[in-house]
Amino acid sequence: MARVKICGLTREEDVRGAARAGAEFCGFLLAESPRRVSLERGAELARLARDEGLKTVAVLVNPNDAALTAIAAADAFDAIQLHGDEPPSRALQAGRLTGTAVIKVLTGGSAAAEAYASVDGFLFDAPVKPGERRGGHGRAFDWDALDTSGVDKPWFLAGGLNPDNVAEAISRTGAPAVDVSSGVEDAPGVKNADLMRWFVDAARQES
Template sequence: MPVTAKICGLNTANTLDAAIAGGASHVGFVFFPPSPRHLEFEFAQALAGRVPGRVGRVGVFVDPDDATIEAALTAIDIVQLHKTAPERVAAIRARARREVWAAVPVKRREDLAAAARLRGAADRILYDAKTPEGAALPGGMGLRFDWDLLNGFAHPLPWALSGGLDPANVREAISATGALLVDVSSGVETAPGVKDMDKITAFLKAIG
């Protein structure tokens, strides 16, 4: 099956267009003020209008309240949740009536146990590198986990691979894990929150 990619943290029309032109299956808009990739709802809506129907628009949230989700729904097709308890994931999914992805932060094999608790709550799991204790951001820091931890793991849901991916290593990551959907943010940037069109294009070419 073909591998597809989500380019996350897009915040300009030019980089969004590059992701779409390069064949991204999904584009991600971040709604989390501490992040350098955070978007105001109005601007996200303007960007969302540039996205063709074949490309999924993913809103990225960190344990959001209902009002935050509601404000973003006109700009997104999919809700991606970080640091959100399984019962809250299920409640958001029921309320928003959108496909929901839930992040499972990974550092050790035992961290994968959290995936099973999302069965029935989320539609897809996003395996991401666990950030250091006390870190301001739950992702987008260029960290990767040991991909071998996924070897032989019985995934309870469809899943995607994230964490420290870039144009140079994504092919290896796909070979090591069997991922059919990969997610990149900082790996296609020149500085935190500053996406690079050439890196986006190179990443999407590398997964082909």
């Protein structure tokens, strides 16, 4: 059964809505984004999410040591998601500094993942265009080109997923988990409770 992560949460009602919909994970963007929240706000929402039974993920882009140490001090996140250009050595350091699990975002499959032996999982997303911010574009990619045959860690599929296409995406990629943000929104950072529920239901039906 595919597991679901709802990312880019900014409001208490959406955290509760994600839990009611049946998601297992929720993500909070601490990097530049229309869905960005401060660390303080993200930690507050993450604690609520934990109370609702959700695993919590802090989404970061090329974080410095101070940011990682602050994540550790907040003691509100189960994992960090590295969405930047972090090399394998930095991913290892990030996990040590935060004391959390590490999810590395990549745009390739097995070949790209091979170097990141220290991380706990991967998220495979659509490629980023030059000068474009990372993630949250609602843009899908060629699922058939994603080769995960050599990936021996848990992984999420992301990129343009929504209630209408998530079942097909899981069927074509064999994704054990999926990540959605813009596909369940009325506006950036404003989730739609019905869309979250429909997304989770569609993911469950396929898997």
